[in-house]
Amino acid sequence: MNIMKQSLSDRLALLSDAAKYDASCSSSGAGKRDSAATKGLGSVSNGICHAFTPDGRCISLLKILLTNFCIYDCAYCINRSSSNVPRARFTADEVIWLTLEFYRRNYIEGLFLSSGIIRSSDDTMSQMVRVARELRQTHKFRGYIHLKTIPNASPALLAEAGLYADRLSINVEMPTERGLADYAPQKHASEIRQSMGKMRTHIEAAKDRTLTGRKAPRFAPGGQSTQMIVGADQATDQDILSSSSSLYTGYRLRRVYYSAFSPIPDASAILPIKAPPLLREHRLYQADWLFRFYGFQFSEITAARPDGMLDLELDPKLAWALANRAMFPIDLNRAPKEMLLRVPGLGVRSVQAILAARRHRQLRLEDLALLKISLRKVKPFLYATGWSPGRLAERQNLRQLFVPQPQQLALF
């Protein structure tokens, strides 16, 4: 253990490195506000990504840990107590200073604060709440604050956290209860679920008004989110998505993040050596989008897959359409919105444009090119004025048209 005094820069390096495995980055969903009236600093609107790192992830919030000391020993975590990573901690004032100075230079949208668990859950949580409180009250900061909540923290602390934070989150970490028991012996799925349930009640109660129209105290208007680690245990995509399904419907989460398990320094021996393909994570996000914006049920998406894994070659919507060819082709000029959303190659925005345009004009297939839609992809699934897919829709090997062409490996 290093005993040397570390500079602020050293600790920033350690504590942001330790926080980066949390994929959550969004800074939206909290409504709109600004500092025009309060004469302070900060505003919140749609969420802005201020930079991108070469790992393809955005930097929207200053994502750091208050400390990476932790009394828990979760196998997948870089900060588990049995890991030999150097340890450090910020004081609340340092986190506040960093947040404000970074914000002033327009590097970030706000703060994402998490922490290893030191002493006790309440102790850790109260430190985090202090940062949020001082940012809001002392410094009139109106930017975004996302706090990671500690599962067993007291209800009073949770209520105070909700007062200052825009979003709260607890990570379920593993898609299955067994996975959690194997990898995070000190965490309990039931406790995590209980906390999320309590948070849901809190968030919904804050949206109610009394009979006289008085508003309830603010509580995390951006809702709650969570993260699942993909590929560390044996859970299939079907397990993961059914877990998401219960999280979205049962706990009204705003977002579920999927984080492909990634090798960490000083990894635990029980972790797999090889990381899962990043494409798997991408396909899970696509499936998640289909559920949130396209009216799909998670069970439909994985129904046609015997092994419960999403198709890596084709995106889940295309794979679904190929498995349900009896429903296609549909008429571009007459089909209901729900069916148009299920056509591979049509996004939510394109569907809106089609619906608005077809009230005034008969649409031809070529018109879709003006909406920047790939004709190759939609052709077999649509009728339009002057277009019928004919034999294309009946082809036995339709899948062959879409799978990426095999490539010869380079010789050198």
Place this chain on the structure above:
Amino acid sequence: MAYGFILDDHTSFSAWRPLARQCFMAGCAPEDIEWRCASAETTLFDTPLIAPTEKPDAPSPVLRSKCLALLRSILRHADQTRFALAYRILWRAQMEPALASIATDPDIARAIHMHRQVREDTHKMTAYVRFREHGSPQAGRRSFYAWFEPDHYILPGVAPFFSKRFVDMDWVILTPKGSLAWNGDTCAFSPTPCAKPKLSDDVDQLWQTYYVSTFNPARIKTKAMLSEMPRKYWKNLPETQLIPQMLANASARVAAMAAQQPRPAPAFHHKLQQRRASAATATASQTPEAPEQDTSCTPQKPF
């Protein structure tokens, strides 16, 4: 002689609107009007332009709000044909009131494309402006400067974002297409082009530290990065100069992680396990607490 106007590049919708009204009420079809940008190169075929005169009893043009918003947006675009396109849409929309909803119409498709580019440019400006502190605080207010190179004439449109966000500090944003300055009360826009100033700020180094540390070398997705942060923005960002080095080191860092043998856990882990075992025998359900620790100190004595 032809009908038309010579327009400054900064001509906004509200400046263009009376001219377009005038043309419309003079009964000029889109092909009879030339909208020339003052910055456009002069050609041999340029003829002097005169303004058309309105007919006294002509009806005034009517637009739906959706169409109005589209025209407002495309007039911030730098494309020199924007005025002609806007007038053509104005002209056609009198006969086809729902024109702006028909995204498959070639004029509207083009306008929507321009609108998206303007919106993108505005969004990128809110993301990639970097303020650098300048001098010491005057009367309790700190002052900051930034340099940005927008593609379109978006400064007046983006000003409210900055003046409602960075309220308690003075700032100036300089660009080749003019500047914005905020003093706590008003946000002043000037169309005079600015030169790139020399700016530096010590906090940039902490930001670079953060940028490097938050990068995960085990997942390289440069295509995703470039689609969101194209290279044209790189030269004005303090962090992007580190990217080549980060990418060069990534594979070695991943190999080192893979090659590392599991090491024995640190001493405090064993202490924790002992305490947890003894706590488990004492009380069955409580969360175990870590050993006593002085909260006021820096991490000199972790556990």
